[in-house]
Every structure is written in structure tokens, then in C-alpha cells.
Amino acid sequence: MPRSNPTLDMTPMVDLAFLLVTFFMLTSSFRTPEPVVVDPPTSTTKIEIPKQVFMITVDNKGGAFIDITNAAVKSRVFEKVCNQYGMKVDSLTVKKFAGSGAIGMKLSSIPQYLELEANERTKVNQTGVPYDTTGKKSELYWWAFYTRTEAHADFKMREEEAKTRKLPFDKSNYIQFAVKAASDAKYDAVKNVIQIFRDAKVKQFQMITGLEAEPSLK
Amino acid sequence: MAQIQESGGGGHGKGGKKRAKKSSTHVDMTPMVDLAFLLLTFFVLTSTFSKPKVLRMIFPEKLDKIDNVKAPEVKDGLTLLLTDKDKIYYYRGSLKPTTELIPIDYTRTGLRKVLVDYNSDMLLKLQDIQKRMNKVDEKDTAAKRKLDDEVLQVQTASKQIVLVKNDEGATYRNMIDVMDEFMITQIAKYFVIDEGMAKLEKDLIKKQGN
Numbered sequence: 001m002p003r004s005n006p007t008l009d010m011t012p013m014v015d016l017a018f019l020l021v022t023f024f025m026l027t028s029s030f031r032t033p034e035p036v037v038v039d040p041p042t043s044t045t046k047i048e049i050p051k052q053v054f055m056i057t058v059d060n061k062g063g064a065f066i067d068i069t070n071a072a073v074k075s076r077v078f079e080k081v082c083n084q085y086g087m088k089v090d091s092l093t094v095k096k097f098a099g100s101g102a103i104g105m106k107l108s109s110i111p112q113y114l115e116l117e118a119n120e121r122t123k124v125n126q127t128g129v130p131y132d133t134t135g136k137k138s139e140l141y142w143w144a145f146y147t148r149t150e151a152h153a154d155f156k157m158r159e160e161e162a163k164t165r166k167l168p169f170d171k172s173n174y175i176q177f178a179v180k181a182a183s184d185a186k187y188d189a190v191k192n193v194i195q196i197f198r199d200a201k202v203k204q205f206q207m208i209t210g211l212e213a214e215p216s217l218k
Numbered sequence: 219m220a221q222i223q224e225s226g227g228g229g230h231g232k233g234g235k236k237r238a239k240k241s242s243t244h245v246d247m248t249p250m251v252d253l254a255f256l257l258l259t260f261f262v263l264t265s266t267f268s269k270p271k272v273l274r275m276i277f278p279e280k281l282d283k284i285d286n287v288k289a290p291e292v293k294d295g296l297t298l299l300l301t302d303k304d305k306i307y308y309y310r311g312s313l314k315p316t317t318e319l320i321p322i323d324y325t326r327t328g329l330r331k332v333l334v335d336y337n338s339d340m341l342l343k344l345q346d347i348q349k350r351m352n353k354v355d356e357k358d359t360a361a362k363r364k365l366d367d368e369v370l371q372v373q374t375a376s377k378q379i380v381l382v383k384n385d386e387g388a389t390y391r392n393m394i395d396v397m398d399e400f401m402i403t404q405i406a407k408y409f410v411i412d413e414g415m416a417k418l419e420k421d422l423i424k425k426q427g428n
Contacts, residue, residue: 041394182390
């Protein structure tokens with residue numbers, strides 16, 4: 001009897017491994033770098049985050065960081081806010097801004113920040129978009145205001161487009177306002193930020209929370 | 219292991235007939251497998267499946283003439299006072315200098331028990347509707363809508379009102395915990411007071427602390 005060669009056919013294993021690799025590659029989405037990492041509190045709600053959000057991150061010192069998941073709307077809002085403050089920006093800066101992730105700094109230093117390479121951006125210490133609690137119209141107010149109007153315009157535009165093309169219209173893509181605040185932030189600090197958005201006539205907020213076990217009334 | 223068999227019998231040997239090499243078709247797949255699993259591990263570890271969950275909150279529009287709006291006055295309501303170090307107090311009815319604050323905590327035996335007791339009437343009604351809802355056929359949308367309306371009616375008719383006030387020490391987590399408890403215990407009417415606690419309430423808490 002000939003000695004059998006101890007070979008192993010690895011083809012099925014490789015097949016499986018690559019199948020899984022492909023699956024995870026396609027399903028995963030990369031997180032954009034965040035200027036602050038906040039740990040939101042937990043709750044028992046089962047409602048999932050809307051597809052498109054204006055994300056307001058509030059860190060434990062009350063600093064507000066903003067991001068819009070829809071790049072087209074984000075660049076339009078940026079242009080409007082710059083226009084509001086009489087700032088000139090070229091299209092390259094706007095394009096860079098749309099892909100830059102969350103931002104928390106005053107408007108005038110944003111172009112300079114966008115000049116930096118991605119790994120240098122993380123070193124920049126961001127403290128938040130300036131806002132004013134006394135009711136004066138601050139930068140954060142205009143961000144909120146133009147996001148609200150642009151979100152509505154975007155929604156109307158897509159609805160119109162769907163109508164002319166006679167396609168089904170997906171209403172769930174409306175940009176909503178989501179608040180992700182650090183659980184150890186003072187409530188008053190979070191309330192001050194929300195107050196600015198209420199000034200800009202934003203009424204509904206999605207408070208982002210971690211998951212908690214099923215509750216019982218007993 | 220799968221291996222390429224080397225030395226196929228002297229390809230460029232001198233003399234002799236040139237024979238076709240009888241090389242095996244086995245390819246060493248080990249490096250490929252290594253790479254595949256490396257990538258697999260990377261994507262498994264970096265991907266996040268569960269989307270974050272949200273708690274929906276609706277804030278009323280800000281009014282220009284704030285003077286006309288008074289804080290809701292509640293005769294037999296429940297007022298929750300959130301303060302620092304994750305402490306929470308409650309009292310029933312309207313505020314008097316003699317009002318006694320009762321300290322509770324955010325656990326199942328603390329806040330939730332208080333709220334369940336407070337809202338027991340409505341919880342019973344809602345449970346009753348839920349029972350009937352379970353008996354209703356899946357396709358019978360008319361009956362379902364009728365029961366949904368009934369839930370709405372019960373919620374609108376609810377007299378159980380909860381006021382939430384905070385001071386400078388209360389954290390965002392405290393507020394979310396309270397909102398979550400309201401959802402769990404089906405409190406239909408609650409108000410978060412923008413101005414926070416009144417001075418008297420702060421004084422009462424201070425007295426409790428001593």
C-alpha cells in the first residue's frame with residue numbers, strides 16, 4: 001500500500017473565507033473620524049436612527065459638533081452659512097467640507113482646517129461650533145436654520161423628481177435632527193444647544209441612545 | 219499541506235529525451251488562506267451591525283411672548299426633581315414650604331415603582347386594550363384602528379401629569395433615564411420645565427441633604 005501524501009484540499013475553506021470577506025466588505029461602512037468621542041446614555045427604545053440625519057454631538061463640556069450625512073445638502077448648507085457671514089469659498093473647499101466628517105469650530109477657521117491632510121486633522125483640538133445662549137443669532141443658529149430649510153428643499157426636490165419620473169418616492173430620507181450627547185454632560189448644557197435649534201424652529205429631535213435590556217413593569 | 223512538487227525530473231538535463239514534466243496541479247494555498255482570514259478578521263472586528271437607537275423627543279416651538287405661558291399648575295400631579303450625584307426626589311401635589319421630598323433612585327424599585335403606582339389606572343386600561351388587540355385578526359385593519367383610537371383616547375383623557383425639573387447638577391443621562399421610564403410606564407402627559415427648579419425646591423433638597 002502506497003504511503004498517502006498528507007495533503008489537504010483547502011479550496012472549500014478558501015471559498016468560504018473569501019465569501020465571508022466579500023460579505024463583510026460590502027456590508028460594513030467605515031466610520032468617519034470624529035473630533036470627539038462621546039458615550040451616549042442607554043434606553044429601552046427600539047426605534048432605529050433615521051437614514052439621513054443632521055448629527056449634533058454634544059460633549060461633556062457642552063461643545064457642539066455638527067455633521068450632515070447627506071453630502072449634497074451638507075455642501076449647500078456650508079455655502080449658505082458662508083454666504084451669511086460674507087465669506088468666499090471655492091468649490092474645492094466645499095467639496096472637501098462635504099467629506100470631512102463632524103466639525104466643531106468657528107466658521108472662519110474651517111477653510112484652514114480643510115487644507116490639512118486627514119491625519120493632521122485629527123490632531124486639531126476642536127472645541128465646538130460657537131453658540132450664544134442669550135438668544136443672539138450665532139453660527140450654530142445659522143447651521144441649524146439652513147439645514148432645516150435645505151433639508152426641506154432637498155425633500156421637495158426629490159419628491160418632484162419622483163413624480164416626473166413616475167417612480168416610487170421614499171419618504172424616509174428626510175433629514176432629521178439627531179442629538180448624540182455624552183451621558184455625563186450636564187443636562188443644562190445639552191438643553192442650551194437644543195435651545196439654539198428650537199430658535200431655528202427645529203422641533204423634533206432624535207436622541208441617540210445605546211441599547212438596554214427589555215424592561216418589565218414589576 | 220498542499221505543495222508544488224519540485225524537481226520534476228531534470229528539465230534541462232543533458233541528453234535523454236525531453237519528457238513532458240509530470241508536475242502536480244497542487245497549488246500551495248496557505249498564503250492565500252492566511253490573507254483571506256486576515257481580511258476576514260479585520261472586517262469582522264471593524265464592522266458594526268446594530269444601528270444606534272433613538273429616543274424621539276418633540277419640543278414645542280418657542281414663543282416670542284413667553285410672559286403669557288405659565289408653568290402648568292397641577293393639583294395632584296407628580297413632580298420629579300433631578301439633582302447632582304444621580305439623586306432624584308419626588309413630591310405629590312403643589313409646592314408648599316412644608317412639602318416633603320421623597321428620595322428615590324433610578325432603579326426598577328425606585329422611580330419605576332413610583333410611576334407604575336401613579337399610573338396604575340391607565341396601565342390597566344391599556345393592558346385591557348392590548349388583550350383585545352391580541353384577539354383581533356391580523357387583517358382586520360378597521361378593528362385595529364378602532365383600538366388604536368381607543369388607546370389615544372385613554373392617553374388624552376389621562377389626568378396623571380408628571381413634571382420634571384432639574385438643577386445644574388443633573389446630567390443628560392438622568393434626563394434620558396427619566397424619559398425612558400415614562401415610555402416604559404406609559405405616562406401620557408409629562409412636562410420638562412425649561413426653567414428648572416424653583417428656589418424653594420432647591421432649598422428643600424438642601425435641607426434633605428443635611
